[in-house]
Amino acid sequence: MASIAPLLSAASAAAVLTRRRSPMPDALVAPGPNREETERLIEIALRVPDHGRLSPWRLVLIAGEAKQRWVEKLLELAGQREDAPKTRVSTRKLASAPLVVVVVSSAIPGHKVPEWEQWLSAGAVCMNLVNGAHALGFGANWLTGWHAYDGRATALLGLEDGQKVAGVVLIGNVAAEAPERPRARAADVTRWLEA
Numbered sequence: 001m002a003s004i005a006p007l008l009s010a011a012s013a014a015a016v017l018t019r020r021r022s023p024m025p026d027a028l029v030a031p032g033p034n035r036e037e038t039e040r041l042i043e044i045a046l047r048v049p050d051h052g053r054l055s056p057w058r059l060v061l062i063a064g065e066a067k068q069r070w071v072e073k074l075l076e077l078a079g080q081r082e083d084a085p086k087t088r089v090s091t092r093k094l095a096s097a098p099l100v101v102v103v104v105s106s107a108i109p110g111h112k113v114p115e116w117e118q119w120l121s122a123g124a125v126c127m128n129l130v131n132g133a134h135a136l137g138f139g140a141n142w143l144t145g146w147h148a149y150d151g152r153a154t155a156l157l158g159l160e161d162g163q164k165v166a167g168v169v170l171i172g173n174v175a176a177e178a179p180e181r182p183r184a185r186a187a188d189v190t191r192w193l194e195a
């Protein structure tokens with residue numbers, strides 16, 4: 001038997017994955033997932049391959065007033081940077097989504113499971129969040145931006161030494177679908193290994 005999933009739900013899962021597209025950040029609007037939907041989303045997010053069962057990721061959930069304050073503080077920090085005009089614009093992209101999940105890579109250096117594999121697992125958490133949001137009827141956009149790399153900005157999230165932002169995933173209702181974008185052609189990026 002190929003799968004334990006009933007045919008109908010397998011087909012709809014495939015349809016969800018085939019059609020998914022990231023809406024523009026400002027097209028993600030309230031209402032966001034409620035408490036139950038958020039818990040389900042996090043459950044999906046954490047169901048990722050994880051070599052050595054290290055859980056080498058942490059999630060910071062930002063919503064409501066805390067989110068408003070976070071964006072205000074980021075705008076202040078953005079204004080102090082040399083590239084302020086650009087960083088302010090990218091910070092404003094964070095304003096409308098009702099839920100932000102920051103996926104933090106928390107890899108263990110020197111472990112027998114290479115750090116690279118631990119980083120990939122954090123990327124898988126980001127992708128599961130994006131697909132999970134879509135499957136639950138919401139939209140999501142996986143961003144990073146200046147605030148993922150600026151020490152004062154990551155301090156707002158309480159990041160510890162060695163932790164890195166893998167993704168700032170914006171989640172919300174989709175006010176407007178994004179037009180489809182060009183996709184990589186399978187023939188250009190795949191090849192069968194010759195016998």
Ligand SMILES: Cc1cc2nc3c(=O)[nH]c(=O)nc-3n(C[C@H](O)[C@H](O)[C@H](O)COP(=O)(O)O)c2cc1C
Pocket residue numbers: 020021022023141142143144145166167181
């Ligand atoms: C690690 C990572 C970081 C990204 N950071 C940004 C970003 O900072 N700004 C941005 O506009 N898009 C960023 N993107 C791309 C967005 O996710 C983009 O909306 C997406 O590629 C659209 O493609 P899709 O419709 O297939 O999801 C990033 C993607 C990845 C994987």
